[in-house]
Amino acid sequence: MCGIAGFWRRTKRDQDPRDVLQRMGHSIAHRGPDDSGYFLNSAMGVGLVHRRLAILDLSAAGHQPMTSASGRFVMVFNGEVYNFHEIRAELGKRVWHGHSDTEVMLEAIERWGLDAAVNRFIGMFAFALWDCREQKLSLVRDRVGIKPLYYGHASGDFVFASELKAICEFPNFSRAIDRDVLAMYMRHGYIPAPHCIYEGLNKLAPGCILTIDSVGLAPQIKRYWSPAAVAALGIKTPATGSDVETVEELHRTLISAVKLRMIADVPLGAFLSGGIDSSAVVALMQAQSNRPVKTFTIGFNEADFNEAIYAKKLAHHLGTDHTELYITPQQAMEVVPLLPTIYDEPFADSSQIPTYLVSKLARRSVTVSLSGDGGDELFGGYNRYLFAKRIYRVPKSARRVAAATIRTLSPAVFDAMYSCIRPVLPEKKRWAGIGDKAYKLAGYLNAEGAGSIYLRALSQCEDPAHFVPGSLEHDTVKQVIAGAAGLAAFEDQMMLADLQTYLPDDILTKLDRASMAVSLEARVPILDHRVIELAWRIPLGMKIRGGISKWILRQVLYRYVPQELVERPKMGFGVPIEHWLRGPLRHWAEDLLSQETLKQHDLLNVEAIRQKWKEHLSGRRNWQYLLWNVIVFQDWYRHVTSKAGVAIPCSAGIRER
Numbered sequence: 001m002c003g004i005a006g007f008w009r010r011t012k013r014d015q016d017p018r019d020v021l022q023r024m025g026h027s028i029a030h031r032g033p034d035d036s037g038y039f040l041n042s043a044m045g046v047g048l049v050h051r052r053l054a055i056l057d058l059s060a061a062g063h064q065p066m067t068s069a070s071g072r073f074v075m076v077f078n079g080e081v082y083n084f085h086e087i088r089a090e091l092g093k094r095v096w097h098g099h100s101d102t103e104v105m106l107e108a109i110e111r112w113g114l115d116a117a118v119n120r121f122i123g124m125f126a127f128a129l130w131d132c133r134e135q136k137l138s139l140v141r142d143r144v145g146i147k148p149l150y151y152g153h154a155s156g157d158f159v160f161a162s163e164l165k166a167i168c169e170f171p172n173f174s175r176a177i178d179r180d181v182l183a184m185y186m187r188h189g190y191i192p193a194p195h196c197i198y199e200g201l202n203k204l205a206p207g208c209i210l211t212i213d214s215v216g217l218a219p220q221i222k223r224y225w226s227p228a229a230v231a232a233l234g235i236k237t238p239a240t241g242s243d244v245e246t247v248e249e250l251h252r253t254l255i256s257a258v259k260l261r262m263i264a265d266v267p268l269g270a271f272l273s274g275g276i277d278s279s280a281v282v283a284l285m286q287a288q289s290n291r292p293v294k295t296f297t298i299g300f301n302e303a304d305f306n307e308a309i310y311a312k313k314l315a316h317h318l319g320t321d322h323t324e325l326y327i328t329p330q331q332a333m334e335v336v337p338l339l340p341t342i343y344d345e346p347f348a349d350s351s352q353i354p355t356y357l358v359s360k361l362a363r364r365s366v367t368v369s370l371s372g373d374g375g376d377e378l379f380g381g382y383n384r385y386l387f388a389k390r391i392y393r394v395p396k397s398a399r400r401v402a403a404a405t406i407r408t409l410s411p412a413v414f415d416a417m418y419s420c421i422r423p424v425l426p427e428k429k430r431w432a433g434i435g436d437k438a439y440k441l442a443g444y445l446n447a448e449g450a451g452s453i454y455l456r457a458l459s460q461c462e463d464p465a466h467f468v469p470g471s472l473e474h475d476t477v478k479q480v481i482a483g484a485a486g487l488a489a490f491e492d493q494m495m496l497a498d499l500q501t502y503l504p505d506d507i508l509t510k511l512d513r514a515s516m517a518v519s520l521e522a523r524v525p526i527l528d529h530r531v532i533e534l535a536w537r538i539p540l541g542m543k544i545r546g547g548i549s550k551w552i553l554r555q556v557l558y559r560y561v562p563q564e565l566v567e568r569p570k571m572g573f574g575v576p577i578e579h580w581l582r583g584p585l586r587h588w589a590e591d592l593l594s595q596e597t598l599k600q601h602d603l604l605n606v607e608a609i610r611q612k613w614k615e616h617l618s619g620r621r622n623w624q625y626l627l628w629n630v631i632v633f634q635d636w637y638r639h640v641t642s643k644a645g646v647a648i649p650c651s652a653g654i655r656e657r
Helices: 017-027 084-091 101-112 114-118 179-188 227-236 243-260 276-287 308-318 329-343 352-363 375-379 383-393 396-406 411-424 434-446 450-457 476-486 490-500 502-516 529-537 551-557 577-582 586-593 606-618 624-644
Strands: 002-008 035-041 046-052 073-081 123-131 136-141 150-154 157-161 201-203 208-212 220-223 268-271 294-300 321-327 368-370 521-523
Touching: 002 017, 002 073, 002 123, 017 035, 017 046, 046 073, 046 123, 073 101, 084 101, 101 114, 101 123, 114 136, 114 208, 179 476, 179 624, 227 476, 227 490, 227 529, 243 276, 243 529, 243 551, 268 276, 268 352, 276 308, 276 368, 276 375, 276 551, 294 308, 294 352, 308 321, 321 352, 329 352, 329 502, 329 624, 352 502, 375 490, 375 529, 375 551, 383 434, 383 450, 383 490, 396 434, 411 434, 434 450, 450 476, 450 490, 476 490, 490 502, 502 521, 577 586, 577 606, 577 624, 586 606, 586 624, 606 624
Parallel strands: 268 294, 268 368, 294 321, 368 521
Antiparallel strands: 002 046, 002 157, 035 046, 073 123, 123 136, 136 208, 150 157, 150 201, 208 220
8 A cells, every 4th residue: 555646747847856756755655654766757747756555565676666577657556456466377477576566567557558457457546657658647546446546737737646735745736725616525524526625636536547648638537447337237137046146146256355355465454343344354354364363443432332342242253353442532532633634635524533543553453454345335234225215205295294394393302202212212213313313304305306315315514505605516426316317226326326426435535544644554345346246236135125234245244143243223433523512522613613713714604604503512403414514624724724824715606617
């Protein structure tokens, strides 16, 4: 796992390009603390820089930038191609300088061409390839977006990097904030690709190859792997075996995916939350290991958020070498000042805190950790899939009447009524914040059609333009949802939309930045593209059956773990932000949400935000998601302004598109 950056400069500049490369590389040293190197073609103005976290072939033979045997290609590469041994054998006998996947990738590109080679790679990757013969630069990102890659222009020069902090080191980069993108962030709590908080920059979408032939020309982007195409083909040609046969096919595919990701020349472990996905990954790891797998869990003292007790029981059953850490609000608060540096963009998924802490915990013992991410999007795991489908089935007129009825009572009244019966309910029915859940339900009920219902489910702010005055929110996620509408089943539409947006831009962004901040490589076997392609061939009735999500994945897990150890309501991996904002984080939050701080820029509606803050503090409403989005942005803005030494410019407002 590594960090990459580079540029293609239009003209010669005053700054020494070697110094620029050094600064860009140094800014992402956490992604690769073991080694560094750069390539510079002064005549063309092309520079590449690499920071290395040595995982495979720890020798100097794995040094990057790496040049192909013929001298035609130069590459900087972030990630892992797990099937490089097979590709190496297919390439035949030749003189190999080392045992790295990078060398094999270069020779595969030399032999078969970039497109054909990339389609043979099984792994997670983001790389830059300079073609010395044809004088063109290509950027490539893996199929589902496990590894990040930003690109764009700064003062006419083309720049790219694994993280924005490297691009911010490029001379004359303005850091102008895009107001319209900020509105997207307010809705979702993250910034969907291809957008970026800074004007002029983009994220390369997953499964894409970008090629630029001249620094003065617009890049050409083509897709080599499409989730939408995979989903359509899978549904058209479903698996026809029995339940037992299909479970076995998934079992074999997951075993292969996990086995490939256990290849490493450094210590390896796994995150274990106690949920279905991570438990399945750990079970398959332990089944293929001759020693106890090292597993790591973060716990909370708040019972409604704590899965550590279940993870501990699973670890004991599987026989892993288990380590757990219970975090306090104080420990969480110590992470908060790091968030702007870790994420570079505003990013407000509150599970970023435990993800960072579990990565830090794991890094004490291992350099690589496997994670269970991806199971929800592939096998129907999110509760919102079931809720949205049920709401969609209700006639529109009845939905509107129900929404109006709900809103005749305040959330506080709902909470008071529910508190009287909560103690006598079964444990899985003892929900927290029932009043806000009721009002959230009312929002669903008021939505027009299937697409609107699901967009509402993905929204933490229903009217971003109200909180970001003068903005015109991009409809990127709405378009993705509309594009998925061609699938017959509403559940399939929702899973496909998440696979293209929420998974890469929230879940995988969180995992990559949190793990790389502590120089830990995180691998995600469930997102092996062979697993994804099989998952879309599995009939929906094997994913969600009898109201039970991830049915088929559970059947795989039950081969290793008793059912009673994993059957419980889904918790997720969040933190109790609602309570912490009223308690241990209140002073810090009040500083960022004060009128004085909010008025330091003209980006947000001060009065509207102050009103939400007052309502939250009073306990009348739970605005944790909206407020956390604002707080994280405010903290990020303060950080980048301080680092830049000047106020950060922003777009003027609504622009025609």
